Amino acid sequence: MRNYRTLILVVLSLVIFLNGQAGAESKVHIVYLGEKQHNDPKFVTQSHHQMLWSLLGSKEDAHSSMVHSYIHGFSSFAAKLTNSQAKKIADLPEVVHVTPDSFYELATTRTWEYLGLSPANPNFFLNDTNMGVWPESEVFIDNGIGPVPSHWKGGCESGEMFNVSHCNKKLIGAKDRSGHGTHVSIIAGGSYVPNISYKGLAGGTVRRGAPRARIEMYKACWYLDNRDTMTCSSSDLLKAMDEAMHDETAVRDGIAIGGFYAVLKGITVVCSGGNSGPAVQTVTNTAPWILTVAATTLDRSFPSLITLGNNQVILVIVILGLDV
Structure with missing residues (x-):
């Protein structure tokens, strides 16, 4: 009888132990080490x-855990860790801090949906480019721009x-296929495009912040299984910035950290302000080394007279707004 009870106790102990291990969920954490110590x-x-090998106990576990290694502008890496593993690695003297991966939503308005250009509608002109960088657009023309x-x-x-033939002296590189990348990049550095209007109204020339600037696109946002909208993680954003620093030769926000080291390399970083509202202090990307593009409204309105069935005339004023 004693052996029977002992057996039951051992089995129960194993079940509790295994359940405890299963409950230790691994999530992506960003391990920030500061300035890189080697070139x-x-x-x-x-x-x-x-x-990671020292923490996890084997080379195989270290390689399977690693998500990104940031090696060009700063020393950092993203890895799948449990909370306890993240705490252990954070206590190492060479580690500045460890933060869980965070997610950002795209900051544009519903531009594509308003124009009827949504993934649910396959019959639109961006469908063939898979909602991606659209180099055929005139905002990417390279007239007057010198060699790369x-x-x-x-x-x-x-x-x-x-394919590579889509690039030119304006769009000098592309590692992105998100329409949002096209939207933000042309606001910051698109070329001048004359004779543009909104259905015949407000005709003029499209003017961008730096029309002579060159544009390189990096893929950093993805459709995740559990999210309906395209999402950008801190770890992927940092990787895109790290790649940009390579190509161009104490805040814990992923964009701010990557932007800081990009600025140290002489690269100008421009981000959208977000302005989610209507509450105050909703502007994002406010680190002082980032140029934040604020929201604005047009300085024009379009009054129209509407005559109702009873011959009453109503003046309607339409004000077009832009939200970056």
């Missing part, structure tokens, strides 16, 4: 794997419905 990117990546600088190390990467 050799391979050595920096090896040091990241070595740190010789120090540029980036380039176009062929992908779904996109």
Whole structure:
């Protein structure tokens, strides 16, 4: 009888132990190490794997845990860790801080839906480009722009419905196929396009912030299984910025950290303000080293007279607004 009870106790103990292990969920964490200590990117990546290896106990676990290794502008990596593992690695003297991966939603208004250009409607002109960078647009023309600088190390990467021939002296590289990337990039650095209007109203020239600037697109936002809208994670945004620093030769926000080191490399960082409202203080990307594009409204209105069935005349004023 004693052996029978002992057996039951052992089995129950194993069940409790296994259930405890199953409850330790791994999530992506960003381990920030500050300035990189070596100029050799391979050595920096090896040091990241070595740190994970020491924590997890094997090379195989370290490689399967690693998501991104940031090696060009700063030293950091993103890895799948449990909360307890994240706390252990955060206590190491060489680690500045460890933060869980966070997610950002795209900051544009419902522009594509308003124009009837949604994924649910397959018969629109952006469908063939898979809602991606649309190099055929006139805002990417390279008239008057000189040759691509010789120090540029980036380039176009062929992908779904996109090939290297789509790039030019304006769009000098592309690693992105999100319509949002097109939207923000042309606001900051698109070319001048004359004779543009909204259905014949407000005709004029499209003017952008830096029409002579060159544009390189990096894929950082994705449709996740559990989200209906395209989402951008801090870990992916940091990777895109790290790649940008390579190509161009104490805040815990992913965009701010990546932007800070990009600015140290002489790269101008422009982000949208968000302005989610209507509450106050909803502007995002406010780090002082980032140029934040604020929301605005047009300085024009379009009055129209409407005559009702009883011959009463009503003056309707339409004001077009832009939200960046």
